[in-house]
Amino acid sequence: MLDKIRTIRAARAKEAEARRRHDQGMNAAQEIALGTNSLGRPEQTKAVISLAFAKYRLDLTEEEAGKYLDAAFARYGLLSRMSGKEDDN
Secondary structure, eight states, X not given: OXXXXXXXXXXXXXXXXXXXXXXXXXXXXXXXXXXXTTSOHHHHHHHHHHHHHHHHOOOOOHHHHHXXXXXXXXXXXXXXXXXXXXXXX
């Protein structure tokens, strides 16, 4: 019985950590997506990585930062800025 409780607690802790990581990554990406229209995609990705580390001590890979950045662009309707596409306007 005790092992079952420990297993459930460990699963909940892992889920909470994943949720926290996602929220912090998205927060960093949203700040960059909404505030840096003049940066190119590589610079925006690096900015997400830097901001996530500076604010949350969260180490992101370039792939993760790119996914968070695309999600932030999609959330705010900035679809033309996703996946390295430049805005035509």
